[in-house]
Amino acid sequence: MMVPVRCFSCGKAIGQAYEEFLERVKKGEKAEKVLDDLKITRYCCRRMIFSQADLIDDFMKYNV
Amino acid sequence: MNMKKIAPIGNSERFFVTGTTPALINAIRRISMNSVPVLAIETVSFYDNDSVMFDEMVAHRLAMIPLKTDSKSYKQGDSMKLLLEKEGPGTVYSGDLESTDPKIEVSDKKIPIVKLKKGDKIKLEATAIMETGREHVKWQSAIIGFKQTAALTTTKDCNLCKECIKACPKGLIEEKSGKIILKDSIECTLCGECRDVCKKNALEILPEKDSFVLSIESTGSLSTAEIIKNSIEVLEAKVNDFKKEVKKLS
Structure with missing residues (x-):
């Protein structure tokens, strides 16, 4: 629904990186570079960020 | 060495x-x-939650947030309280958690917890306890590895x-x-x-x-030096315990 707070595999807190990642990738920066910049180095943590699809906005449309 | x-x-x-x-x-x-104890949220009492997320989901997300721990004044089993109150529209971040102890705070203030629509309210009281990673990963102090x-x-x-x-x-x-x-x-x-x-x-x-x-990568609760120091203390206590038992035999 929203980006997980921690990496499923190693337990590093990664939730805080998601909003900045989205913003910078939308501006045209390379995803690979942004992740390096955010100090997300292991591939377990990297997949948490770039495979995330936030669905909470869709849920919010139907909530009464 | x-x-x-x-x-x-x-x-x-x-x-x-x-x-x-x-x-x-x-x-x-x-x-x-x-085995190195750190603080993490264990129980949450909800007074209000109008968000699309269930109470359990919000509580789980809160639990995963690393809290900066003062390992000198908190020992295993100790607890402290955190409060959260916010009204939408907007995203609720970990930084919105108010700690009742000025020494304890969230390690990162930008972790999103839940999104609120206009008029939605969230109000809760969370209790963090000092425990070890053996119970749950939220109490893991570090991501650590070694190679030759x-x-x-x-x-x-x-x-x-x-x-x-x-x-x-x-x-x-x-x-x-x-x-x-x-x-x-x-x-x-x-x-x-x-x-x-x-x-x-x-x-x-x-x-x-x-x-x-x-x-060694700290999860955010303790510094690297503290992690090593505390784990050596735990190891020492375990060895001393063993020593006592061996003494009983002779």
Whole structure:
């Protein structure tokens, strides 16, 4: 629904990186570079960020 | 035993440790993962939650947030309270959590917890307790690992064909005054590509028995120095306990 707070595999807190990642990738920066910049180095943590699809906005449309 | 700080990778601090055994390094590794107590939210009482997320989901997200822990004034089993109150529209961040103890705060203020529509309210009281990673990963103090460094040897059969230099994926092998040497034994991952490509079977690459690279990345609750210090204290307590039992036997 929203980006997980921690990496499923190693337990590093990664939730805080998601909003900045989205913003910078939308501006045209390379995803690979942004992740390096955010100090997300292991591939377990990297997949948490770039495979995330936030669905909470869709849920919010139907909530009464 | 000798310990030297080397270049970090991302947020992981790395140390070059020599003159010890894998058993000791591994003991430190295991203890810092599952026996060093830190604070994490355990129970949450909801007064209001109009968001699309169920109370349980919000509580789970809150629990995963690392809290900066003062390991001097908090011991295993101690608890403290945090409060959260916010009205939409907007995103609720970990920074909105109000701690009742000024020494304790969230390690990162930008972790999103839940999104609220206009008029939605969230109000809750959370209790954080001091526990260990053995109970749940939210109490894990560090992401920690170690590896042995590499040592490269060549025999007389080496004809300096330089195949190994081309094969090394990290470009760490070079020729120096008629000999094949390893430039950096710390960065070598011991993949063995250089050994496999050698047609003369003249090259061997093996882990060194007594030198290690220890990498520690704090989850945010304690500093790296505190993690090592606290895990040594836990190990000491365990050994002393064992000693007492042995004394009873004699």
